Amino acid sequence: MTMSNTGGRRRPPTIHDVAREAGVSRGTVSRVLNGGHYVSPAAQEAVNAAIRKTGYVVNRHARSLITGRSDSVGFLLTEPQERFFEDPNFNVLLRGCTQALAAHDIPLLLMIAGTEDERRRITRYITAGHVDGVLLVSSHSGDPVAEQLREAGVPLVACGKPIGLGSKVSYVAADDRDGARDMVRHLLSLGRRRVGTVTGPLDTPGGVERLAGYREVLAEAGVPYDDNLVVSGDYSRASGEAGAERLLDQAPDVDAVFVASDLMAQGVLTALHRAGRRVPEDVAVGGFDDSPAAVAASPELTTIRQPWDRISNEMVRVLLAQIGGEDPAAVILPTELVRRASA
Amino acid sequence: MTMSNTGGRRRPPTIHDVAREAGVSRGTVSRVLNGGHYVSPAAQEAVNAAIRKTGYVVNRHARSLITGRSDSVGFLLTEPQERFFEDPNFNVLLRGCTQALAAHDIPLLLMIAGTEDERRRITRYITAGHVDGVLLVSSHSGDPVAEQLREAGVPLVACGKPIGLGSKVSYVAADDRDGARDMVRHLLSLGRRRVGTVTGPLDTPGGVERLAGYREVLAEAGVPYDDNLVVSGDYSRASGEAGAERLLDQAPDVDAVFVASDLMAQGVLTALHRAGRRVPEDVAVGGFDDSPAAVAASPELTTIRQPWDRISNEMVRVLLAQIGGEDPAAVILPTELVRRASA
DNA sequence: TTCTCTACTGTGAACGCTCACAGAAGCATT
DNA sequence: AATGCTTCTGTGAGCGTTCACAGTAGAGAA
Structure with missing residues (x-):
């Protein structure tokens, strides 16, 4: 713990100081610093002691200059x-x-x-x-x-x-697609049949994959695909709100919505609330991300956790x-x- | 735009290459790089052209090694x-x-x-x-x-x-204190007289200062200070919720709450809603931060914007x-x- | 002319490290 | 004894910059 830095705040110790302190050469110190191969236990020990005593920290710039790596x-x-x-x-x-x-x-x-x-x-x-x-x-x-x-x-x-x-x-x-599949399967398991979705932007992999998962599960379950049940958003809260409004307009009998992000799902909840639909009684809502927004929402969101x-x-x-x-x-x-x- | 990097992906150009290309010495190139003092316009120009041509970028490690600065x-x-x-x-x-x-x-x-x-x-x-x-x-x-x-x-x-x-x-x-003063003054201007507060953690400057502003304004307005109207939180949503519950318990006649962060204010809104109080009709709520949480809340939060x-x-x-x-x-x-x- | 001053330029020496190499042991094999 | 190996160690060189210094050239003053 004690850095023998008595007095002068100047000049941090160099590999040279460590070498002198340990009674070995620069090369040996360098070898200890870089994995300790081809170094005798005695030298190893002496160098480590010297490093502790001097408070030496390697100068990354000097190292990088020669190795060509930046280590960042x-x-x-x-x-x-x-x-x-x-x-x-x-x-x-x-x-x-x-x-x-x-x-x-x-x-x-x-x-x-x-x-x-x-x-x-x-x-x-x-x-x-x-x-x-x-x-x-x-x-x-x-x-x-x-x-x-x-x-x-x-x-x-x-x-x-x-x-x-x-x-x-x-x-x-x-696995966006699989996550979407899980969620839509869950919604179907609740007995919902008019499952809508608010997608993410379709120039992003997440947006595309989650929509694909949604369609796959519906197809597997034999639920007919309905264009009116699909609207797209941009992951923002506001776009979720707008999306839900469009959804309610195009398909008033919607009884579940898979929303491609929690933030958008918050917006969806707002719009549903305003339209007088109860969640989850009238419309079940599933989010994606398991972000803080999911527990901040009311009711708290059922969602897909990504293993960040x-x-x-x-x-x-x-x-x-x-x-x-x-x-x-x-x-x-x-x-x-x-x-x-x-x- | 064209980097004359034809062929060899090896070895980026050094200051030496630039100097040769420009027909000057390393020193002159270095001077151009560092502000261009004591460099003739002709040399200046030649060096800049050479830099563009070679695609030279200074090697920060070499520079840092000698200057002792890291430029980060x-x-x-x-x-x-x-x-x-x-x-x-x-x-x-x-x-x-x-x-x-x-x-x-x-x-x-x-x-x-x-x-x-x-x-x-x-x-x-x-x-x-x-x-x-x-x-x-x-x-x-x-x-x-x-x-x-x-x-x-x-x-x-x-x-x-x-x-x-x-x-x-x-x-x-x-200016935390002044912000708090503004908010509390605003609440008073709405006719509220039982103004509570949920403070931030009192080992933080923000927590301390915002509370101080709250007390100052009440004192100035001649509103008696009531311990029951002050509870403390830790800036988290949950602590706001708990704080509001304590507040309602200790001072059921509270008609306004100054909350030291928007996130806590969200929690306060939740608790008030659960208790059947309308916002802002029954209880006015003021937040702090003007974070995204402020507009995400319903109703949207009146708050203090910090100039981040x-x-x-x-x-x-x-x-x-x-x-x-x-x-x-x-x-x-x-x-x-x-x-x-x-x- | 000669001197001084200013504006500019080139050159060696660092900066602190790693790497390649040369050598010194120690031990086993020829 | 000579030779190979393996393990360990020290030494110079050099990474790409900047800095201090020593110059050079040209202008103006003595």
């Missing part, structure tokens, strides 16, 4: 704006990734590429090798940054299957593997139905 | 856990800081020090000089990390006035000034009353 990764958001604030998933993802990386002693650089200008600057920064890899959070397709990074050979892991890109980019995603903690862990694992030279990989994780009051 | 700053959270998820302010603060820093081409490193272990590692990392300064987000007092960083002479700017520390630490805060965009900008400005050698400074920014349906 970027967390890149390419969303326009709103999603960042509205979407609670970002938080838990960001937190999860930060901590998973911290376990490897790798700092996370937060990068937000909203405007064209920011995009250019950040692409430059990344391709210049200032980070070893990138965790990409961008739901919409046709993301030019992702494409550029992929071409530049930057290790990359996306959150959710990127639509535009080829198959050579890693991603980690929850696992997702962030996997993203980091796959990224580090890729930085280590492994090939890209796709990881799909199962979801879970969480039953609450709304269905 | 840390964004440090020392909250236990929950706040990070629950508090929408974090998001906008984080985003604001990232972008304000991006304007200076400075990356932001996200650091989360939840456990004792993480705290130690991060303190070490920071004091080793891997970041030039720290933006500190920690509401609770007695934060050991802040104290250690201050002692180590690390440039530091806190968000909100740190309770435990001396006056020698910079901070940027909204300005707060983040100021935090960055003060931090950079401090890194540049200036003395610590405190900045207090005005709040704004936002009238909606709940009061």
Whole structure:
């Protein structure tokens, strides 16, 4: 605990100081620092003692200069704006990734590429090798940054299957389709037959997959597909509200709604309430995400939990593997139905 | 736009390549890179052209190695856990800081020090000089990390006035007391006389100041102070709900509640609704933050807007000034009353 | 002319680390 | 004894910058 830093606040100890203190050479200290192979137990011990005594911390800049690695990764958001604030998933993802990386002693650089200008600057920064890899959070397709990074050979892991890109980019995603299937099956099991849906944006993988799951289950159950029961939203609360109104208008006999996000489901609840429909008695409502919004809603939302903690862990694992030279990989994780009051 | 990177994906251009291309020396290129003083217009031009042609990007590690600066700053959270998820302010603060820093081409490193272990590692990392300064987000007092960083002479700017520390630490805060005064004055102006409050945690500056504002205005208005009208929460939704129940119990004639955060106000609304009180007819409710929760609530919350965009900008400005050698400074920014349906 | 001053430019030496290499032991095999 | 191995250790070189310093050239003053 005691740093022998007596007096001068100047000049932190270097590997040289440690070497002198331990009575060995720089090389040996360096070897201890990097895994301790080919180091005698005695030297090992002496070096560790010297490190403790001097309070030595490796200078990452010097290391990076020679290794060419930066030992840091970027967390890149390419969303326009709103999603960042509205979407609670970002938080838990960001937190999860930060901590998973911290376990490897790798700092996370937060990068937000909203405007064209920011995009250019950040692409430059990344391709210049200032980070070893990138965790990409961008739901919409046709993301030019992702494409550029992929071409530049930057290790990359996306959150959710990127639509535009080829198959050579890693991603980690929850099993959206299966989650949707679970929810719709649940609604059917409650005896509902006029099951509507408010989809996510259909240029996002989540939006597409959840809708696909919805249709599959209805088809399997022999429930006829009705266009009037399908409206689309953009994951925002307001769009959920508008969607529900359209739904009530087009199909007044709707008795259940599968909503592709909890936030939209909040909006749906508002609209249903205003229309005098009781939830879940008249209309059962199922959300998606299991975000804080789900328990904040009244009644509390039955929803699909996405395993965000696992997702962030996997993203980091796959990224580090890729930085280590492994090939890209796709990881799909199962979801879970969480039953609450709304269905 | 065209990077003449034909063929070899190897070895990015160095300052040397640029110098050769421009027909000048490393020194001149370096001077152009660092402000262009003592460089002839001709050389300036030639170097810029060479930079464009080669696609050169400065190697920050090499630069940092010699300058001793890292040209990056840390964004440090020392909250236990929950706040990070629950508090929408974090998001906008984080985003604001990232972008304000991006304007200076400075990356932001996200650091989360939840456990004792993480705290130690991060303190070490920071004091080793891997970041030039720290933006500190920690509401609770007695934060050991802040104290250690201050002692180590690390440039530091806190968000909100740190309770435990001396006056020698910079901070940027909204004028909590004045905001509370505005809100309570507003409630009184509606004719309410039994104005209760659900405070924030009283070991946070926000909690203390908002309560102080509440008491001041009541005193000024000659409304007698009643202990039964004051309950405390922890900024969480649940604590707001519990607080409102206690309030209704202790002072059934309450006709207005000033709640120290929107999230708690949501809980208050739930409890009032359950108790059969109408908002705002029976009980007017005022929140604090103007977070997304304010418009998500029904009825929409009258609240106090904190100028988060300005707060983040100021935090960055003060931090950079401090890194540049200036003395610590405190900045207090005005709040704004936002009238909606709940009061 | 000669000197001084200013504006500009080039050059070696760091910065703190890792890497490749050379060597020194110790031990077993020829 | 000579040779191979394996394990361990020290030493120079160099990563790409910036910085201090030593120059050079040109303008103006003595």
